[in-house]
Amino acid sequence: MSCLSISRVSKSFGGLRAVDGVSVAIGRGELIGLIGPNGSGKTTLLNILSGHQPPDAGTVLLEDRPIQHLKPERIAALGLQRMFQLTRVFRRMSALDNLMTAGRALGLAHAQALARADRLLEQLALGRVRDLDAGQLSGGQQKLLEFGCCFMVTPKIALLDEPFAAVHPAMKETMARFIRTRHAEGQTFLIVSHDMPAVVELCPRTLCMNAGALIADGPTRAVLNDPVVIEAYLGGEEEAA
Amino acid sequence: MQGSARRMAVEFRLSLALIALIALAPIVVDNAYWQGVLIVSMYFALLAAGWNLLAGYTGQFSMAPACFAMIGAYTTGLLAYHWSIPPSLGIPASILAAGAIGAALGLIVMRLRGPYLALTTLSFAEIMRLVIGNSYGFTRGDLGLNVPGLFESRLAYYYVFVAVLAAAQAGLYLLLRSRAGLFLRAIRDDEVAAASRGVDVVFWKTAAFTLSTAVSGLAGALYAHFSQLVSPELGLVSQTGLVICMAVIGGIGGLIGPIAGALLVYVSSEMLREAGGIQLIVFALLVILIARFFREGLWGLARRALQGSDAA
Amino acid sequence: MLNVDLFINGLIIGLFYALMAVGLTLIFGILKVVNFAHGEFYMVGAYTYTLIALKLGLDPWLALPLALLAGALAGWLTERALMRPLYAGYSSWGLMRDEYAVVVTFALSLLLVNLVDKVVGPYPQRGPALVDIPRMALGPIMLSGQKLVATGIALAMIAGLALFLRYSFWGRQVRAVAQNRLGASLAGIDTARASGLVFALSGALAALSGALLSPIINASPDVGAFPAIKSFVIVVLGGMGSLPGSIIASLLLGVLESFGAVYISYDYRDTFGLVILMLVLIFRPQGLFGERGREV
Numbered sequence: 001m002s003c004l005s006i007s008r009v010s011k012s013f014g015g016l017r018a019v020d021g022v023s024v025a026i027g028r029g030e031l032i033g034l035i036g037p038n039g040s041g042k043t044t045l046l047n048i049l050s051g052h053q054p055p056d057a058g059t060v061l062l063e064d065r066p067i068q069h070l071k072p073e074r075i076a077a078l079g080l081q082r083m084f085q086l087t088r089v090f091r092r093m094s095a096l097d098n099l100m101t102a103g104r105a106l107g108l109a110h111a112q113a114l115a116r117a118d119r120l121l122e123q124l125a126l127g128r129v130r131d132l133d134a135g136q137l138s139g140g141q142q143k144l145l146e147f148g149c150c151f152m153v154t155p156k157i158a159l160l161d162e163p164f165a166a167v168h169p170a171m172k173e174t175m176a177r178f179i180r181t182r183h184a185e186g187q188t189f190l191i192v193s194h195d196m197p198a199v200v201e202l203c204p205r206t207l208c209m210n211a212g213a214l215i216a217d218g219p220t221r222a223v224l225n226d227p228v229v230i231e232a233y234l235g236g237e238e239e240a241a
Numbered sequence: 242m243q244g245s246a247r248r249m250a251v252e253f254r255l256s257l258a259l260i261a262l263i264a265l266a267p268i269v270v271d272n273a274y275w276q277g278v279l280i281v282s283m284y285f286a287l288l289a290a291g292w293n294l295l296a297g298y299t300g301q302f303s304m305a306p307a308c309f310a311m312i313g314a315y316t317t318g319l320l321a322y323h324w325s326i327p328p329s330l331g332i333p334a335s336i337l338a339a340g341a342i343g344a345a346l347g348l349i350v351m352r353l354r355g356p357y358l359a360l361t362t363l364s365f366a367e368i369m370r371l372v373i374g375n376s377y378g379f380t381r382g383d384l385g386l387n388v389p390g391l392f393e394s395r396l397a398y399y400y401v402f403v404a405v406l407a408a409a410q411a412g413l414y415l416l417l418r419s420r421a422g423l424f425l426r427a428i429r430d431d432e433v434a435a436a437s438r439g440v441d442v443v444f445w446k447t448a449a450f451t452l453s454t455a456v457s458g459l460a461g462a463l464y465a466h467f468s469q470l471v472s473p474e475l476g477l478v479s480q481t482g483l484v485i486c487m488a489v490i491g492g493i494g495g496l497i498g499p500i501a502g503a504l505l506v507y508v509s510s511e512m513l514r515e516a517g518g519i520q521l522i523v524f525a526l527l528v529i530l531i532a533r534f535f536r537e538g539l540w541g542l543a544r545r546a547l548q549g550s551d552a553a
Numbered sequence: 554m555l556n557v558d559l560f561i562n563g564l565i566i567g568l569f570y571a572l573m574a575v576g577l578t579l580i581f582g583i584l585k586v587v588n589f590a591h592g593e594f595y596m597v598g599a600y601t602y603t604l605i606a607l608k609l610g611l612d613p614w615l616a617l618p619l620a621l622l623a624g625a626l627a628g629w630l631t632e633r634a635l636m637r638p639l640y641a642g643y644s645s646w647g648l649m650r651d652e653y654a655v656v657v658t659f660a661l662s663l664l665l666v667n668l669v670d671k672v673v674g675p676y677p678q679r680g681p682a683l684v685d686i687p688r689m690a691l692g693p694i695m696l697s698g699q700k701l702v703a704t705g706i707a708l709a710m711i712a713g714l715a716l717f718l719r720y721s722f723w724g725r726q727v728r729a730v731a732q733n734r735l736g737a738s739l740a741g742i743d744t745a746r747a748s749g750l751v752f753a754l755s756g757a758l759a760a761l762s763g764a765l766l767s768p769i770i771n772a773s774p775d776v777g778a779f780p781a782i783k784s785f786v787i788v789v790l791g792g793m794g795s796l797p798g799s800i801i802a803s804l805l806l807g808v809l810e811s812f813g814a815v816y817i818s819y820d821y822r823d824t825f826g827l828v829i830l831m832l833v834l835i836f837r838p839q840g841l842f843g844e845r846g847r848e849v
Contacts, residue, residue, distance in 0.1 A: 050437065076439035088434035090427050094245055101427045104420040105439035131245075149438055302655050349835055356587035359655045360785050361834045364827040367782065371827075375820045478778075482663050489656055519671060525664035532657045533635060 001064055003028045003157050003188045004049070004080075009058030009068070010212075011044055018044040019055070020212035026157065026190060031183045033203035033220060034192045037233050041212040042192045043085055046159050050082040051075040063156060077106060079156030081149075083163055085192075087142045091135030095126055095145050098134050103152035113152065120148045125174055140171045147175055157188040164195045176202060196224065208232065246418070252496040253414040259500055260410065264403045273395050275511075280395075282507040283402040284310075284464045287409060289488045289499035291456035294413065296485075297493035298422070299449040300429035304359050305346070306457050306484050308366035309339045311476030313458030314465035315373060315380060318388040323379075328391055332462045339458020340451050347450025351443060366478060374473040385472040388465045398467045405463060406500070409456055414496060416452075425449055483521075486528045492541045501539070559811045565700065567807025568707045572762040573780050574787040574799045575714060576628075576755025582731040582794035583751045584639055586654035590631065591759060591784055592777025593665040598624045598760025599772035600669065603680040613681045617706075617764055624760020625753040631661065632752035637745075662777075670774040677776075680767025703765040710761060711800065714754070718796070727751055731794065779823065786826040790833055 004026040011019040019041045026032060036042050047053040049060055051072040060068040067075050076082075090098050096117055103113030121127045124144045129137055134145060143163065150158050164172050179189060179202060193199050199206060199220060206223040208216035210232035216223045223229055263279060270276055292306045316338040317331030326334075350361050374382050392398060416422065424445045427435040436442050465471045474480070483506070491502020510520030535542055577591050602620035606613045635657050682699040689698060718724040729737040730747040737744055762780065763772070770776060787806055791798030806826055814822040 052433070052437075072433075072436040073439050073441050076437055082437055084434070084437075088431050088437070090430040090434065092430050093423075093426055097245060097423060097426070101420075101423040101435070101440065102438040104423055105427075105435075105441075110420070146434075349831075353834060356581075356655060357789075357834055359589075360587065360789060361831055363782075363785075364830045364834075368824050368827050368831070371821065371824050479663065482659055485656060486660060486663070489660075519667075521663060521667040522671060525660045525667065528660035529635065529657055529664065532653060532660065533638065 001028075002026060002061075003030070003063060004190070005059075005061040005064075006045075006049070007059045007061070009045070009048055009055045009060060011041075011048060011053065011056050017212045019048065021058070022209070022212075022214045023058075024207060024214060024217060026188065028188055029183070029186045030205060031179070031189045031203050032191070033199035033206040034190060034209065035194070035196070035199060035206060035223075035229075036209035039211075040209040040232075042209055043161060044212075045209070046082060046161055046192060049159060050080060073105075080159065081151070081155040081157075082159040083143075083146050083150060083161050085161040085165070087139065087146050089134040089137075089142050089146050089149075092133055094131050095121065095134055095137065095141075096130050098145055099149055099152055102149040106153040108153060116152055120151060123178060124148050125171075138168075140167045143167055144171055144175065147178075151182070154187070157190065160189065160191045160193075162192055162194065164193060164198050172198070200224070249414070249418060249422075249496060253410070256410055256497040256500055257407065259497065259504075260403060260407050263406075263504075264400070267396060267399060276395055276399055278508060278511045279504075280399055280402050280467060281464075282504045283406050284460050284467075285484060285487055285507055286406055286500045286503035287460035288457055288484045289491070289503045290409060290413060291453040291460070292484055293488050293493050293495075293499045294425075294456075295449055295453040296488070297495070297498075298417065298425045298429060299446060301350075301446065301450065302355065302359050303450070303453070304363040304478065304481050305366040306453070307478070307480035308362075308369050308476045309343060309454040309457035310461030310464065310480075311373065311471075311473065312342060312369065313339045313461030314388075314471040314475055315386065315461075316458070317462040318386045318465050318471050319380065321389050322386055328389070328462075328466050332459070332466075335458045335462035336455050339461070340455035343454025343458075344447055344451040346454070347447040348443075350450075351446060363478060366476060366481065370473050370476040373476070380473075383472060385470045388469050388471055390469050391466045402463060402467075405459065409459075410496070410500070417496070421445065421448075486524050489528050490524065490531055490539055492539060495541070498539075498541075505539075555815075556812075559815060560808060563808030563811030564804055565704050565807070566811060567804035568704055568711075569762050569766060570780075570783050570787055570807055571711055571800045571803035572707050572758050572765075574784045574791070574803050575711065575796060576751075576758045577784045577788045578791065578794060578796055578799040579727070579731075579751045580755050581788060582796075583727065583748055584636065584654075586636075586639060587658075587785065587788070588631075588752075588755070589655060589658035589781070590661040590665065591658075591755070592779075592781025593662050594624050594627055594756040594759035594777070595763035595780045596665070596669065596772070596774065596777035597627050597756070597763070599680060599763030599767045599770075599776055600673065600678070601760065602764030603678045603767050603772045604673070606681045607678070613683050616681075617683070617761070620760050620764040621757045624763075625757035627760070628752040628754070628756020629749050631658075631756070632749045635661065636748060636752070662781075666774045666777075673774070675774055677771035677773040678767075679771045680764065682768045683765075699768055706761070706765060710758060714758070715796070723747075723750060782823075783826055786830040789830055 002025040006022055006024050009019055009022045022045060034042055044053065048055045048068070051067065051070050051074070055068050058068065059066055062078055062080055065078065067078065090101065093101070099117035099120060100113050103116055108116065121130055124147070126141060126144055126148070129141060134142060137145065147163060163175055176198065183189060191203060203220050205218065206220040207214060208223055208229045215232060216226050216229050263283070266279060267276060270279070288306045288310055292303065295301045295303050313335035316335040317328060320326035320331045320334055321328065346365060350358050353361055373380050376382060380386060424435070424440045427438065427440055428442055428445060432442055461475065487502040487506045488499045490506060491500070492498030506524055510524065513520040513523065531539070573595060577588060580586065580588050598620045601623040602616045605611050605616040605619055638653055683702050684698045689696060718728060726742050727747050727750060729742055730744050763776070783806065787799050787802045790806070791802035810822050810825055813825045
């Protein structure tokens with residue numbers, strides 16, 4: 001049984017086809033990258049997977065359970081965690097409380113949640129800002145915090161939307177190390193990123209989207225050398241120029 | 242103990258101390274009129290605390306607290322007036338009625354934010370007030386409804402209010418200290434993120450709404466049996482405005498602000514009444530100044546001053 | 554003939570509602586907030602007109618533009634003094650801008666009502682009519698001269714506003730800011746000035762409404778409460794931010810109330826608008842003409 005099974009998912013906004021019949025199976029324990037030029041539909045796809053947008057057509061199965069029309073909180077409870085491209089943290093709550101909220105919402109008892117939260121803070125080098133309001137943290141720290149919230153209860157799959165964007169290299173390394181460690185323990189990841197070196201370094205398998213459709217799916221190096229993929233990026237750049 | 246939990250515990254203890262002061266006040270204040278003033282302050286304190294739960298903690302700015310107090314008052318009043326139902330049943334009925342209607346309203350306004358929520362709750366409040374006011378046959382409309390009292394002595398009412406206020410405050414503290422407190426604040430800060438983290442947004446928003454309106458209903462019912470006359474004026478939007486003023490002046494989003502604000506506003510407004518009715522002007526001005534320059538209200542200022550002196 | 558009479562009267566009332574509501578619509582379009590003190594601009598207009606004409610003995614036709622100016626001033630001051638925190642970059646209320654607007658304009662409303670009550674007194678004052686012509690027949694219906702003149706002025710003002718927004722330099726700036734505040738400021742438009750202008754316009758129109766109606770709806774401290782609530786209903790019905798939408802919604806509401814008062818219930822005539830407001834907010838939050846974008 002695959003971890004996440006996406007089958008012919010489509011979504012249009014007015015006349016624009018944001019996601020066009022995407023089908024892909026993500027196996028348990030895979031670490032997959034998702035690349036594509038701006039506007040290719042990556043974030044929309046993630047929104048559909050996490051329940052923030054209903055698809056027009058298609059199904060999404062989380063370990064054989066259909067989730068395409070469930071609410072985000074339900075999907076989170078079932079084990080799909082997601083990071084946002086524009087960091088979303090609870091700004092007037094402390095970093096610790098941010099993590100506690102995530103843990104308690106997913107069923108942890110207070111003591112358990114506290115222990116996990118403290119451990120995550122240590123692992124993500126956020127121990128110093130434990131009691132500071134999230135709104136007072138730097139952009140990179142907020143991203144790390146949101147990242148940490150996804151792991152209060154080990155999810156079946158973690159969807160990360162541009163986790164490395166505009167992040168200090170040291171924090172990037174912290175996150176990458178965390179991802180590698182968890183991956184070695186069997187955690188499934190889908191990482192949307194423009195950071196090609198990071199994708200090459202972390203992800204054995206990569207997907208590429210363009211204009212809503214999935215145009216490549218395979219070993220990372222092969223995908224990055226795929227002429228169709230290169231065309232998608234170059235073509236987009238030409239239009240912008 | 243984490244920072245915010247400690248802060249909440251301190252505020253709770255302070256609020257209990259304040260309530261204790263109120264409880265002891267009759268020793269000094271033996272004048273029935275001023276005891277009545279304090280009783281009405283406690284009525285407003287309950288409304289302000291309930292509204293603060295909705296607005297300060299969940300971010301839902303409702304314009305209907307006075308309306309639900311009116312619903313509570315009329316529930317127990319009408320039950321007594323038409324069917325001679327005793328307050329021991331009437332008051333719980335008020336809580337249930339206000340809570341149930343509140344839950345329904347809460348579900349309806351679930352998706353609304355900011356001015357939309359304010360406008361919808363305001364419309365609801367006005368509709369209810371007009372309906373009650375116009376139903377002369379049933380409610381005696383603007384003439385007012387006579388409600389039986391509970392006790393002979395004013396002091397007995399006084400201590401009932403003190404007890405209810407203390408209980409409500411304790412209940413609020415326990416709720417906010419639990420995971421509910423985390424969820425409500427998360428919803429206030431970012432509903433989308435809260436849902437992504439697994440918080441059942443619909444449930445908790447409705448729960449906060451229901452609890453807030455139930456407390457308002459209880460306050461209204463108690464007030465009805467105290468003043469023994471209720472009229473639709475209880476539910477005027479300006480009464481809600483008063484409650485909001487009290488909460489903002491005291492400081493929303495904390496545990497002690499609403500009570501302190503209600504006491505301060507109502508007691509001084511009574512004192513100012515003798516000086517010639519400028520109380521609302523002064524307090525409206527205060528609200529504007531505080532909202533404009535000191536979001537955390539007087540309590541926030543006090544706390545900052547204390548922390549400043551600690552650090553020194 | 555009753556129905557025609559009701560219809561025309563409904564339209565006329567709707568026209569005055571429109572005068573009130575367009576200002577609020579503009580404010581919402583440009584700042585995305587509802588001004589809860591809007592009714593008090595109406596009151597300011599009613600009182601300025603009435604007091605200047607009665608106490609100073611000025612000709613009502615002179616008092617009218619003065620009332621307009623008073624409203625404009627009140628609006629502009631409100632924006633300058635209270636609305637700054639709503640612009641980007643102000644940290645304290647950053648997350649709760651909507652709530653700030655609600656609290657602060659609500660308190661302002663309370664302040665103004667009680668201030669006037671204290672300073673001028675709570676008793677209603679009747680504003681002088683602009684013209685002395687009694688009821689006259691206009692086709693199938695009877696209208697007082699005052700109503701006719703007032704209607705004409707109201708129509709002219711609304712038309713003037715529409716033209717201003719469409720063709721004048723400042724009008725275009727206001728529209729640009731309403732569309733996209735950040736973009737407009739990047740393009741060099743003074744967004745604060747535009748907001749100030751919008752508030753001033755809003756105040757002026759509401760004040761005009763109060764002044765024109767003061768012979769019928771006498772000036773009293775809380776006279777603004779009902780017009781305000783009607784305006785809220787209209788702004789939402791019309792789609793918060795759509796000018797033509799709110800004008801049409803105003804006329805609709807006027808006609809609806811006119812017929813409803815006779816055919817359904819006179820006592821509850823004020824609840825129709827409120828019930829519609831609630832229903833619209835629940836089922837069609839974008840109003841009759843607005844764009845979506847209400848939920849998260």
